[in-house]
Amino acid sequence: MRARLAARSTDRAVFGHRRVTVNFEPGEISREEAAAFAALAARGVRELERLAGLSGRAPLRFELRGATLISYARGRTIRLPVHRVLARTAPYLHEIAHVLLPCSRAPAWFSEGLAGYLESAISERGAGYDSHLFTPAGNSGVHADAAHWLADPRGASVIPFVGTRGTPRGILADRQNVAAPFYVLSHSLVKFMADQSGLPPLVRLSRARSFPAAARRLTGKAVSAWRAEWLDALRRPAAPLSPPAGGTPGAGTAR
């Protein structure tokens, strides 16, 4: 699809697309770069819907901002740091996953793990790029990254929140030592579940009103059982969950 300039003011511009609008500040990113991002984001929306078996029509709004440090999604609006968009390190696929699969009643580990898993899955299909914000090797290396974190005191301090409920203290303030292990371990657990149960039950689980009961019904196992099996597999170096990626904890977090 071709992006077109839908509106422009002296300091803001918006590219209109059938499924996305991109709001940007022309002093920070060129029209061509914003249009290219609009096309990339629209493709990401289509691919994520295809992968998750969703159908949607409502547009997503992207705001590219120089002053923003942390990417986030609220409702159907996604705000991204413009420098990450220019460097192709923006977690736009992760945030699209949050918008399309809001996980409003699911615990944080599931919401973040599913977004990370889908970001990697779509980029591995060649339909966009992986920000590699916390997982330097994406889905193929996330278990190796998780095993590194599990052996690290920073991983040990967030593991009580993975496969349970809540978020570790400092997750917003300390991206490198708290958010990084929490995101990697959550992503690894979701991939472990997706590899065994398939993605469709996890998509349904993301919309469930009662997460623990729905997890048992949709995946055939209680979350506590998934968690125990996953931890056991991560701690058994003789039976690796996937080929080691060669990454070290925190390797992808300094950008």
Ligand SMILES: [Zn+2]
């Ligand atoms: Zn997220």
